[in-house]
Amino acid sequence: MRDFGEIVVLAAADRKGGILALDDALATTPALVSSAIAAIPDDRILAEMTRRIFNAGFSSKVIEAKWPAFEAAFMDFDVNACAFLSDDHFDALMQDRGIVRNGAKIRAVQINAQLVLDLASSHGSAARYFADWPDNDYVGLLNLLKERGSYLSGDAGMRFLRTIGKPAFITTKDVVAALVREGVIARAPTGKRDYAAIQEAFNRWSEQSGRNLTEISRILAMSFP
Numbered sequence: 606m607r608d609f610g611e612i613v614v615l616a617a618a619d620r621k622g623g624i625l626a627l628d629d630a631l632a633t634t635p636a637l638v639s640s641a642i643a644a645i646p647d648d649r650i651l652a653e654m655t656r657r658i659f660n661a662g663f664s665s666k667v668i669e670a671k672w673p674a675f676e677a678a679f680m681d682f683d684v685n686a687c688a689f690l691s692d693d694h695f696d697a698l699m700q701d702r703g704i705v706r707n708g709a710k711i712r713a714v715q716i717n718a719q720l721v722l723d724l725a726s727s728h729g730s731a732a733r734y735f736a737d738w739p740d741n742d743y744v745g746l747l748n749l750l751k752e753r754g755s756y757l758s759g760d761a762g763m764r765f766l767r768t769i770g771k772p773a774f775i776t777t778k779d780v781v782a783a784l785v786r787e788g789v790i791a792r793a794p795t796g797k798r799d800y801a802a803i804q805e806a807f808n809r810w811s812e813q814s815g816r817n818l819t820e821i822s823r824i825l826a827m828s829f830p
Contacts, residue, residue, distance in 0.1 A: 612825065649769075659710060678698055679698075684722055746766065760776070
């Protein structure tokens with residue numbers, strides 16, 4: 606596994622303008638400082654979880670166009686209201702043509718609202734919980750979303766965390782290809798051993814470069830032709 610500085614050179618070489626163009630590209634998806642993540646209201650945490658869930662299998666443009674209807678249908682993602690969704694409200698949502706009428710995903714909003722409430726109960730807010738989670742155990746946070754949330758495993762959980770500003774790697778096709786090239790994994794990750802190896806590599810590269818998980822992830826993607 607080479608020094609991350611060499612990988613940065615590979616990525617910059619593919620950008621017109623070199624390292625300055627690379628930094629400009631990275632600026633489009635900035636990670637936030639812990640205090641900024643912690644300031645996100647819990648209704649917005651639930652909203653972003655929901656957006657990730659419904660984006661899966663649909664064009665993001667379709668979900669974006671329907672989003673005002675989602676906000677109305679889920680009561681602006683009031684966490685208490687969503688956590689204790691009545692059967693009548695659930696039935697009404699299943700008849701609402703303004704949203705995507707997928708019963709399992711609608712029920713997932715309720716389950717995730719309960720998770721947000723649990724995290725808020727123990728840490729003041731779910732956002733504070735995510736903000737305080739150590740980046741060097743990002744994989745552990747993904748496991749928590751998988752085990753205690755609904756429809757938040759894998760790509761959905763990764764993209765949710767990046768959306769709220771949490772430093773996050775996403776195992777896209779190009780990132781996986783770069784990780785294979787660097788000898789971190791042999792194939793697309795499938796289990797805990799693979800993700801532990803990825804976390805170890807990201808931690809090492811972060812120490813070498815001072816960059817966060819989001820920046821490292823995007824640089825890896827850009828370094829693969």
